[in-house]
Amino acid sequence: MKQPAISKQAANNQMGLQLNDFVIKLANVNGTGSASANGLLSKTIFRMGVPISAKNFFPSNIQGLPTWYEVRVSKDGYQARSGRVDVMVAMNAETYADDVAEVSAGGYLLYDSSWPMNKELLRDDVTFLGIPLAKHCAAEFDSARVRILMKNVMYVGALVALLDLDIAVVEGLLEEQFAAKPKLVPLNMRAVKMGYDYAMEHFNCPLPVRVARMDVTHNQIMMDGNTAAGLGCMYAGATVGAWYPITPSTSLMDAFDGFCQRFRQDPETGEKHYCVIQAEDELSAIGMVIGASWNGARAFTPTSGPGISLMSEFIGFAYFTELPAVLFDVQRVGPSTGMPTRTQQGDVMMCAYASHGDTKHVCLYPADPEECFYLSVKAFDLAEQLQTPVFVLSDLDIGMNEWQCPELQWDDAYQPNRGKVLDAEALDKIERFYRYMDIDGDGICARSLPGVHPKGAFFTRGSGHNKYGAYTEDPDQYQEVLDRLTRKFKTAASVVPEAVIHQQNGVTDAVIAYGSSDCAVREALDRLKEQGMHLNYLRIRAFPFGEEVEAFINAHQGVFVVEQNRDAQMVSLLTLETGVDKNKLVPLLHYGGFPLYAEFVVNQVSAHLNKRKNA
Amino acid sequence: MKQPAISKQAANNQMGLQLNDFVIKLANVNGTGSASANGLLSKTIFRMGVPISAKNFFPSNIQGLPTWYEVRVSKDGYQARSGRVDVMVAMNAETYADDVAEVSAGGYLLYDSSWPMNKELLRDDVTFLGIPLAKHCAAEFDSARVRILMKNVMYVGALVALLDLDIAVVEGLLEEQFAAKPKLVPLNMRAVKMGYDYAMEHFNCPLPVRVARMDVTHNQIMMDGNTAAGLGCMYAGATVGAWYPITPSTSLMDAFDGFCQRFRQDPETGEKHYCVIQAEDELSAIGMVIGASWNGARAFTPTSGPGISLMSEFIGFAYFTELPAVLFDVQRVGPSTGMPTRTQQGDVMMCAYASHGDTKHVCLYPADPEECFYLSVKAFDLAEQLQTPVFVLSDLDIGMNEWQCPELQWDDAYQPNRGKVLDAEALDKIERFYRYMDIDGDGICARSLPGVHPKGAFFTRGSGHNKYGAYTEDPDQYQEVLDRLTRKFKTAASVVPEAVIHQQNGVTDAVIAYGSSDCAVREALDRLKEQGMHLNYLRIRAFPFGEEVEAFINAHQGVFVVEQNRDAQMVSLLTLETGVDKNKLVPLLHYGGFPLYAEFVVNQVSAHLNKRKNA
Amino acid sequence: MSYISKPVARHPGQKKNSLGLTARDYEGGMSTLCAGCGHDSITAALIQAFFELEVPPHRVAKLSGIGCSSKTPAYFLSASHGLNSVHGRMPSIATGANAACSDLTYVGISGDGDSLSIGLGQFAHAMRRNLNMLYIIENNGVYGLTKGQFSASADIGSKSKRGVPNRFEPIDPVLTAIAMGGSFVARSFSGDKQQLVPLIKAGMAHKGFALLDIISPCVTFNDHDGSTKSYKYTRDNFTEVTHADFVPPAQEITIKYDQGSVQPVTLHDGSRIYLRKIAEDYDPSDRSSASAYIQSHQEKGEVVTGLLYMNSDAPDMHATNQTVATPLRDQDYSVLCPGADALKALQHGYR
């Protein structure tokens, strides 16, 4: 019993007004220039003062495969995926059937009606909005490439009408984008208008699903985590970056390089106050970082899981020789090559214990691009203070998607914490320099930099050494150093960023999460609260855990730990590295490769709580 | 108040008879040929039917540094170090002071009295036996090299007299050793006699510390674990071995190669039924193993910690593509280069979880060379049955020291378990081959080998794939495969070797150990029992753990877990991978690099138990 | 959602080879590379070569690393076993696979990033062992899959899309191969099927390591003006120094050669290569002069192509190892295990 779906009326009938609270998803083909049109759409909403979040779902190839862009408009500022699709822009014939199926009941589907549509795929509960994009663009534009690009811009124009967007904002954005090629502005605006006019003429615009100006984004930016982290590295004063390209970490070094070109390269002489080295592989990249750190520069490498696996031997070297190193693991789906363009938190255990022998490493878990910036800076301070590798575990979702976040702040009083480094003056004063003497009792020894002073000369080795820094194969001397490293790791727990805690007295259940799960969890907690389920929340920001983590778990009856991996890796870390009762920790695991969304957490938590209630 | 220490009388006075129960330690310089003289000594005792254990302590160099050889004569057959030194043969001037200090009270020290001795280092409670070895050898032998070698043989001769060894056994051993160069026998016997005669003349021979013939070693052999493992690989039918030299694993491949030359190379044509490849590094070695396994050969690689670190990426590949691989990790002291010639169990966690993403691996923990043989064979069966990498975690103590163990047995009815491999006939019958279909519900799918049948053709990839074997980036399809791997790992727990349990009803405390700790723990349990402390014992032989492990822990009140690493890595595995209460597990950690000895366990356990009693 | 489509009929003609197979039977899954990518032309050449060589598809093992280039094995011979390993490590997989089973045909596909950066060590050492395989580098001077960074084969001065010139010394696969003991070293161009197909066939027939470096432009990231790996630059500077014709075993020689300039080489399987010198002063049998020639001509910007060096007498890995003829994986277990009595006997040495 099919109805004529493409009617002017249908659009307004199906459900009530959804103001600034809906999802629009765009299904495209990789490499067809849809990214910039889709960005235009999301930025327009953002500039209208309305909070959004935008996510890209793209294949591991360069051109020709399906790709999706999902914009969530959320007046409450929720950044996670919502799990629903209110408006689908279905531009990819290959995925059309799936895309139709994905629209939430009562939603809309915009398609290119240049060709007859496949009636079999019609749905009663979805309003189909056909626009003859290809036909119009073919009539309007000359070259094949322009036609393809303008098709995208044209559907943006239609959405301006359908969603009640401000066309002046669109124009402003285009002007900025094409500041260097102003001729392109009218061309693009022509396409926008084509879409706009068609929609106004044929549909009942705007839809109930629509945007209305707000004023809550003026202190906000849209930035991806890799950009923020690259920026953080520059602000931290890093001068040496070594890397080997790998999705999804590549754009981190691109960002660092770009910012440094802008701020640290002499425009006249071309002289650079930084050095980025594209290494031949990850084994080499981490070696370069360690070499540079040994020599006193702040150095880092961005990579992803396979890179960390390859770096394992060197990571143990840095741990045992106590050299700083900052590693960004922008996690993707493992094991092995896995799904390079999907997100996961699968490297938690590996990073915490990487390398053979007894090793433990400091890890930071930024929740979003904003924190990527701040924790990048922190990572360098910790690496130098603790003289050890520090991992920043971001993921594809944070690293490669543009998130809305508060404008980044900088305190000009900040000075890098270089840790216990003896300068020439200090070396001159001391009788003799011993590299691994724990003078302060915190497990951290003073180091010296090559070339600074004859008295600082010292031979760094990954083989057995005693507290004086000499080679040893003696059990006691070796063990003394190893035990001090345990002490140092205890110190680390007291200096890493504390967990973020949201709690109310009297609440017995809680949720723990970390990294990119944060936004979905916070939304889920709001919704659970609406349903009468109050839970406290702790977000882990670092390993080793501060005391507050154990105290929090102990203070609750049941603790759900939300993770994006199969094996409950953070639960493992908590079980091993705190005194808590592991049976208290209930893992909620989401690891298919798409970012977590609130509903998953809501469903799982409420199912558990209801089960307990009924038990 | 020094006495004249070198008196004929002194030797017999100090303490009672120590028949077949003492330790003789020989301090030498690396590269002076002492190894063969020392081997002559230990084998003589062994051939006299008396149980011994022999351990080498050598530096990470080739020539000129201190090295020790420790022979424990133990009528009860204890294989661990005893912790005491009854007779020290102090041949290294550089370590002389330490060596003197190490002798147990009432013990003996044999030294070269060609030069005046350092009186300051005399001890009242030790009998010093001086023999002018260098002087006599200089007088007796021509070339410098022969003099150095014969000095060693001469002290063996003295020990024959002092310890009441059978000189005919010595001669027999020399005849076997020099079967190809019979002229060397009289030369060596001359040196033996020189030492023997000197001792008989100057000392009250034999000492109370002495050997008397027994008849308990006739079904025993003396073999190191690497030899046994290499032999196991040959018996398992392995045909491809790929490796990169690294201490202490190198002799494993040497052994395999040697045995194969003997049994699998046609003496006429020189044709080999095996292929050993010295790879350019460990990354390549594991790649070769995986390539060979993919193609249906049994293949393996021996390495040590740094090698596993380097193999991490490929290990995840084998896990995810489900290809068999056998890896021997002959553990040495980490982290990093650590102490390459010292022993540790520091790679337990790394091997269990190696590589990025969610991965878990099957591990076997042989306790001694005998088990190295049997578990090597088992490792290939498991790797093929489970289609996954299998680690055999031995260590330097097992791998490079000759242990006395029961003669190895072989059942000619044994047939390799090749697992679910579809042959041409099977492939011909089926409609279509899907690589990752779990037909039996055990998580293990059928595989096909390249080139066998057109229907078996299949594309192996470390990237996301679905159960049909096709590439996928779809969350559900990816997750389905990943979840099946969890199921497969459950199956693994039911087919790996069971733990070895020694228990009595009514005993509330227990010890858990694994690998080379076993011998010291068993001795310690005997001694604790003598002291009235009864403990049950479980020896872990494999990860994942069978149900018996959890049941055993649950059945006891307190469980000591003996490990040779700093971080209680097996306690970590037990905590994570069983349902037990982690507070029950008390780690006893010995990790300075020398093998564990019973006293350490005795002291730690009794201290804990006493503390509890007194609490 | 699964995006693997069925092979597309690219060869509508139904010509069959002696196995009764059409060219279509040598095809693979639909390419997911960019339209116009050089790699896809190489795929087409491979399909033609395998079809014409009449190889049973399931007796071929296709191996690769990671990269756009390394996806190629998915696009031909879907009836073969394939293995897509990790980045830069295909040579070790190939070595192990070949060790286990010497009687399959091994073809490895790699990229310049895969072989010359992360994989340089394995690449060099596989050549040292003279592993019996055809090893193709689809060489575009960039990392395609990670979006256009320079690779180690980028020439000095070659410009990136943003106009920045590469300043690092290139690692040339051909010169490296000659230096490391590759026994068959050739270069070609994805755009020249004429030259490519016989070189693929010859490389497959060669018993030993056959390196085929194929300039294969990346239309998305390295096909612009200023790039020295673009279609245009390669065409303009293409210099063929030898031309190789391949004649399968027992096939009548139909082409007539002018005796002086042509050198026939008979391979282990009885097939022959007819090598025609185009550059008079070039000697593909002399390592040092060949490599000096190539080096000096490349310094002038020429893209020297053809069968550049060949030594068909070098023993392959199995010959060096003296491996038995029957593949190791097919050895009966009774041959491999000495049995209980032998175990008993050998332990006498451990008493």
Next chain:
Amino acid sequence: MSYISKPVARHPGQKKNSLGLTARDYEGGMSTLCAGCGHDSITAALIQAFFELEVPPHRVAKLSGIGCSSKTPAYFLSASHGLNSVHGRMPSIATGANAACSDLTYVGISGDGDSLSIGLGQFAHAMRRNLNMLYIIENNGVYGLTKGQFSASADIGSKSKRGVPNRFEPIDPVLTAIAMGGSFVARSFSGDKQQLVPLIKAGMAHKGFALLDIISPCVTFNDHDGSTKSYKYTRDNFTEVTHADFVPPAQEITIKYDQGSVQPVTLHDGSRIYLRKIAEDYDPSDRSSASAYIQSHQEKGEVVTGLLYMNSDAPDMHATNQTVATPLRDQDYSVLCPGADALKALQHGYR
């Protein structure tokens, strides 16, 4: 127990250099290598070269991998910073160290196993970048520290101690370096201090990657008859094609050269190398002919030594990167951090 003894006085003479240091001040810990190991002679040559060059010890960074050879840095310049990294990875450490601080002197010591097997990739790529360092390979054709396995530099036919000949193609460090863009490539012999010391000095003064491959016999595992890396074989087949004299900056030239045969090369720091051709037909400035010469002569069993190739104009890594002169690690933080205002401004682009 610690077995590190104090440096032994190997130079009882108290001659001082202009820094007031004696040769003893350039010594290190006592060697723990085998008596007679070639590596120890190289240590002695290094001590002499550093002493004569009058380098302040603490301005030298000594780097190595793992192996007997890689222990060498512990045996000279105890007043320098040193780093003994992991096996085969010294080049990356050197690259990072140099990136951080361009104004120290970097000397790396490696072995043939360390550089040509596990480390081949890093070795090659450090050369590509023309990293400013002296890189010494103590080349003995075996893995000493793991007890005598053949390394990749073992020649075909060279016999192991048990008499088994190596059958794999060697990877020659010098030919590899020339192919990969090394800008200073030399070979010498641990037994020839005469040749060695000036080459070490020249390599140190050269601004760019200076490879010095030194045949350094392993007396324990590879000094027997049949080995082509023994003292005897090397002495017998030693062929010096150039001889290099090194003259530090601003030093009077005292030696008189016969104009025709000697070529003076002035280095960046003002020092000069006087290069005397011994083989008439050898041209150390021409990559392709030099490498062809070396290859063909080595095939005849000659051990070709001397300063084999040099290009003092190639830009080093920092020049290519356009790094500022003041070492990066010494940059004031205020230069590196754009500050709060800039952060505010740049975020306009993210709205």
